[in-house]
Amino acid sequence: MCWIIFFFKLITVIEEPDTLFQTLTVLVKGHDKAVLDSYEFLASMAAKELGLTLAKVSEPPKNIERLTLLKSVHIFKKHRVQYEMRTHFRCIEISKVTGSTAQVYLEYIQRNLPEGMAMEVTKTPFIYMRSFSNSDVSVFHMLKPDSV
Amino acid sequence: MIWRSVDLRRTALRTLLQLQLNMAASTFCPVLLPLSRINCKLNGIYTLISLNKTAAYSTGLSVKKTGAKTGLPQRGGKELRRQIKQVLQPRTERMAVDQDWTAVYPTAASFKADAVPLPVRMGYPVKKGVPPSKKGNLELLKIPNFLHLTPNAIKKQCEALKPFCTEWPAALDSDEKCEKHFPIQVQKKDYVFAGPSLRHPDARIVTLTVKLSSLNLDDHARKKMIKLSGERYNKDTDTLTITADSCPLKQQNHDYAMYMLTVLYHESWKIEAWEKEKTRADMEEYVWEDSPSQKNILETLLRIRPLSEQQEEGEVREELLGREEVQEYKDSVTKLKNEGETEGNMQQYKEAVKKLLSI
Numbered sequence: 001m002c003w004i005i006f007f008f009k010l011i012t013v014i015e016e017p018d019t020l021f022q023t024l025t026v027l028v029k030g031h032d033k034a035v036l037d038s039y040e041f042l043a044s045m046a047a048k049e050l051g052l053t054l055a056k057v058s059e060p061p062k063n064i065e066r067l068t069l070l071k072s073v074h075i076f077k078k079h080r081v082q083y084e085m086r087t088h089f090r091c092i093e094i095s096k097v098t099g100s101t102a103q104v105y106l107e108y109i110q111r112n113l114p115e116g117m118a119m120e121v122t123k124t125p126f127i128y129m130r131s132f133s134n135s136d137v138s139v140f141h142m143l144k145p146d147s148v
Numbered sequence: 149m150i151w152r153s154v155d156l157r158r159t160a161l162r163t164l165l166q167l168q169l170n171m172a173a174s175t176f177c178p179v180l181l182p183l184s185r186i187n188c189k190l191n192g193i194y195t196l197i198s199l200n201k202t203a204a205y206s207t208g209l210s211v212k213k214t215g216a217k218t219g220l221p222q223r224g225g226k227e228l229r230r231q232i233k234q235v236l237q238p239r240t241e242r243m244a245v246d247q248d249w250t251a252v253y254p255t256a257a258s259f260k261a262d263a264v265p266l267p268v269r270m271g272y273p274v275k276k277g278v279p280p281s282k283k284g285n286l287e288l289l290k291i292p293n294f295l296h297l298t299p300n301a302i303k304k305q306c307e308a309l310k311p312f313c314t315e316w317p318a319a320l321d322s323d324e325k326c327e328k329h330f331p332i333q334v335q336k337k338d339y340v341f342a343g344p345s346l347r348h349p350d351a352r353i354v355t356l357t358v359k360l361s362s363l364n365l366d367d368h369a370r371k372k373m374i375k376l377s378g379e380r381y382n383k384d385t386d387t388l389t390i391t392a393d394s395c396p397l398k399q400q401n402h403d404y405a406m407y408m409l410t411v412l413y414h415e416s417w418k419i420e421a422w423e424k425e426k427t428r429a430d431m432e433e434y435v436w437e438d439s440p441s442q443k444n445i446l447e448t449l450l451r452i453r454p455l456s457e458q459q460e461e462g463e464v465r466e467e468l469l470g471r472e473e474v475q476e477y478k479d480s481v482t483k484l485k486n487e488g489e490t491e492g493n494m495q496q497y498k499e500a501v502k503k504l505l506s507i
Contacts, residue, residue, distance in 0.1 A: 011311050018314055022326060022333065038294045042302060049306035050313055096320070101313040108309060110340050112256075114292035118341035126330040142413045143331060144364050 019099035020126045023055070026092045026109065030117040036090045039117065043092050043109055050105055056093040063087045099125075238262035250304060253296040259288045264295065331362035334405070336398060353393040354401040356409060359386050363413065371432055373416035388412075434485035436478045442469075445477060445504070452505075476500040 026043065030036045040057060047054050066084040070077065097105070106121060113119060234242075239262050243252075252263055261282040269279040270287045282288055320326050335355040339348035360370060360381075373388075374381050381388050390408050392401040428439075436442055449468050468474060480497040487493060501507075 020317070020320070020330075022330075032291065035292055038297075042294065042297050045299060045302050046306055049303060050310065096316050096326075098314045098316055101316075104309050104312045108305070112297060113340060114256075114294075115342070116292065119339070121338040121340070122335060123338070124333050124335045126326070127332050127334055128330060142363055142410065144362055 020128075021097045021099065021102050022095065022124045022126060023122075024094045024097050024102055024106075024124075025122040026094075026106075027060075027120040027122070028090045028092075028113075028117055029087050029120070030090075030114075031086060031088070032116075033088050035114055035117065036088050039112075039114065040090050040092065042112060046105065046108055047092075047094060050101065052094050052097055052101065052105060054092065055095040056091070058091045058093075060089040060091055062089065240265040249298055250296075250301045253301075256292075256296050259291075259293050259295070261285070261288070327359070327362075331358055332409075333357045334402060336402075352396060352398050352401055353391065354398060354405050356390040356392070356405040357387050358409065360388055361386055365413075365416065368419065369413075369416040373412055374432070376412055376416060434482055436482050441481050442478075445474065449474075449504075473500065473504040477504050 028036060028039060028043075030039075044054055044057060064084050064086050066082060068080050068082050071079045071081045094102075094105075102123070110119065243265050259282075261284070264282070266282075268282045268288065270282070270285055270291075271280045273279045280287075320329070333356070335357070337351060337353065339351055341348065360373065363373075365373060377388050380390060388409075390405045392405040392408070395401045395404055428435075446465060446468060450464065477500040480493070480500040484493050484497055
């Protein structure tokens, strides 16, 4: 019985208004394209299951960083060795998400991020009257009366 | 004597395992505690004690009741040999086709050749050969696998996460409505990466974009705002972009960007004393009134129809300026000067001049 009570306690509804995100862009970087493909499948399926709108899933061009080093420890300047590091990207853009949903989705995605991959999340939240920072409230007298 | 002590030990172990199973079933977590591998030295042979006769590993969260006591493995009998053979076989031999895969790989784990029933091959092939098989393959161990994230697993996990999500408000279904109600957009970035520190230096950058058409500005204020913003204003999209990155924290940069916007707004509404000295060279766009073009056209028209003594020069000017052809000419010249020379603009200018001079 105890687990049922535990489950209900997990969801609490707070009076604070939810933030709204216009877009949520997730850019994933990795060295292996196959892993990125699988991760893209995971991210897009998770978005679909949670009911989010996938605006765009794109593959920005890869970035190759090359270095040329001396092959030998001492002298032999004519003999070099070249290394390269390839970074592949995947960009997943989600439009119109609420703060709670975005938090849930991002946490799920980030917990399942494979080793050796990095992520950059770009958020564009809506700024509105009931935000708590003083700077935001002061801005609203500048807008045209019919807009807000 | 030896048998009795073993028996006691086995029952103790069995009860411990039962408790563990119960716990696993009761907690609402997808992680299964590793169960059932109990090594026991029995008669000098290392055997795996099984709770049920058939499987050495438990499947899923179901609690299998061990009703009948497992018989002791017979000394050197067929039973013992059969059990050893079963246990030494890879687990894949005993997997059903319709098994619950989420129980085999509940969380991220390395590739186990004996637990994955797929004939995977990976690696560079030997000369005149094929890529190496999965047994003892280091390449398969190195690469991150998504065996714990099959479509079924994702569906299950998302089902469990759904109660924590909220719906998007139905009133904001289109982009225009969003722009109308929330004209100011602030862009922030977060980073997830592996490194010696948790902080990313670019995480503090905040970019604020706003369309000037949504701000309460009159003509003078708008022009002054554009001049004050300089490079930050994009004429094509009518957006002002303020990037704040001088403070160490994101919230500080956000506040600074908002402050910048407020300052720009209020400064653009102010009219300084020196603004009266604005010359034609400072004007942002071409204005036809009081321009050489206007003077020229008036002179030309006056010469075509010379003044009679009764009419006043001022009145004639007003009358000439009010004429339709002159207005057309004014529009065409303003367009040419502001937008540059295009086919359409030149045509318009030509037509206006022809009309004016009645050619």
